[in-house]
Amino acid sequence: xxxxxxxxxxxxxxxxxxxxxxFLSLDFSDDIDILELWNTGKDPVIAAKLSFSGxxxxxxxFCIPKKSALSITADFMGKDEQEISDDQIxxxxxxxxxxxxxxxxxxxxxxxxFDLGVPELVEFHDSIKGLPDSEKSFSVVIxxxxxYLAFQMNITNED
Amino acid sequence: MAYNILIVDDSTPMxxxxxxxxxxSGFNVGQFFxxxxxxxxxxxxxxxxxxxxxxxxxxxxxxxxxxxxxxNKDDHLKSIxxxxxxxxxxxxxxxxxxxxxxxxxxxxxxxxxxxxxxxKHIMGETEDEExxxxxxxxxxxx
Numbered sequence: 017x018x019x020x021x022x023x024x025x026x027x028x029x030x031x032x033x034x035x036x037x038x039f040l041s042l043d044f045s046d047d048i049d050i051l052e053l054w055n056t057g058k059d060p061v062i063a064a065k066l067s068f069s070g071x072x073x074x075x076x077x078f079c080i081p082k083k084s085a086l087s088i089t090a091d092f093m094g095k096d097e098q099e100i101s102d103d104q105i106x107x108x109x110x111x112x113x114x115x116x117x118x119x120x121x122x123x124x125x126x127x128x129x130f131d132l133g134v135p136e137l138v139e140f141h142d143s144i145k146g147l148p149d150s151e152k153s154f155s156v157v158i159x160x161x162x163x164y165l166a167f168q169m170n171i172t173n174e175d
Numbered sequence: 176m177a178y179n180i181l182i183v184d185d186s187t188p189m190x191x192x193x194x195x196x197x198x199x200s201g202f203n204v205g206q207f208f209x210x211x212x213x214x215x216x217x218x219x220x221x222x223x224x225x226x227x228x229x230x231x232x233x234x235x236x237x238x239x240x241x242x243x244x245x246x247n248k249d250d251h252l253k254s255i256x257x258x259x260x261x262x263x264x265x266x267x268x269x270x271x272x273x274x275x276x277x278x279x280x281x282x283x284x285x286x287x288x289x290x291x292x293x294x295k296h297i298m299g300e301t302e303d304e305e306x307x308x309x310x311x312x313x314x315x316x317x
Contacts, residue, residue, distance in 0.1 A: 032284055033283070033284045036284040036285070036286055037192065037283070037284040037285075089188060092188055092191075092192055093188050093191045093192065093195075094191065094195050103187070104187055104188055107186045107187055107188050107189070108186075108188040110186070111186050111188060111189050114233075114262055115262050115283045115284060117262075118261075118262025118263060118264065118283070119262060119264065119282075119283070119284070121264070121265075122262075122264030122265065122282070126264060126265055126266055127265065127266055127267075128265060128267075129265045129267050129268055130265070132233065132262070132263075134233070134235075
């Protein structure tokens with residue numbers, strides 16, 4: 017796997033999904049450490065994890081402040097924020113990671129099959145590894161809605 | 176003609192969004208029905224008059240492909256077009272969908288215009304064969 021190619025596919029996928037389905041405008045913030053983003057613990061952060069297997073195996077994690085997740089879910093469903101339940105927020109976050117990672121692999125190589133697992137909610141600090149970007153782990157941080165969202169992909173096995 | 180559409184997805188927000196995008200597309204819808212998995216979908220299909228099924232692939236209990244296979248075992252249900260709406264975009268997986276009776280697939284993310292073109296084509300409202308595998312900037316040439 018070429019880290020640069022996968023990072024490019026992931027960034028293109030993030031833009032594609034968030035702009036097309038969620039009508040968000042976004043910028044990528046390459047110089048931000050995701051562990052330092054929310055280290056104060058003031059703002060609750062929701063994290064969703066999705067495992068995958070195929071030519072590459074591993075998992076991806078998507079992290080988003082709860083405040084942003086509520087706003088995105090309300091817009092996504094066409095409802096007011098007061099009408100949105102925690103279950104709907106969680107389902108939306110899981111749908112986002114599912115769409116983005118599925119789309120990332122299609123963009124990376126549409127000739128191979130990647131099997132995606134079922135997205136699950138996880139604890140932010142347990143799921144994000146403070147590793148430098150490498151061939152096996154890389155992160156993408158996005159600035160949108162005056163806040164940050166982050167993706168991390170960890171490759172545990174490569175055929 | 177207004178079409179009754181069954182949306183099958185285990186995600187409540189995704190069902191809401193599909194409904195919103197189909198409405199926004201201007202495609203002529205009579206009534207929407209919703210199911211959270213293939214098994215619920217079969218119950219609704221056996222009780223209501225449906226013209227079209229839009230189903231997710233990955234769902235608990237009975238996934239989208241199993242739903243289509245069950246529909247194809249039934250003389251009445253097999254005449255209802257089933258469309259897979261999925262993040263699965265590999266050529267191999269799409270060919271598997273088509274071989275097992277899925278009439279069309281729509282890859283997430285999608286726009287109202289893309290969904291309108293696909294649905295109109297399926298319901299015979301357009302003859303534009305070039306739209307069949309066209310999903311935005313991606314073309315699958317079988």
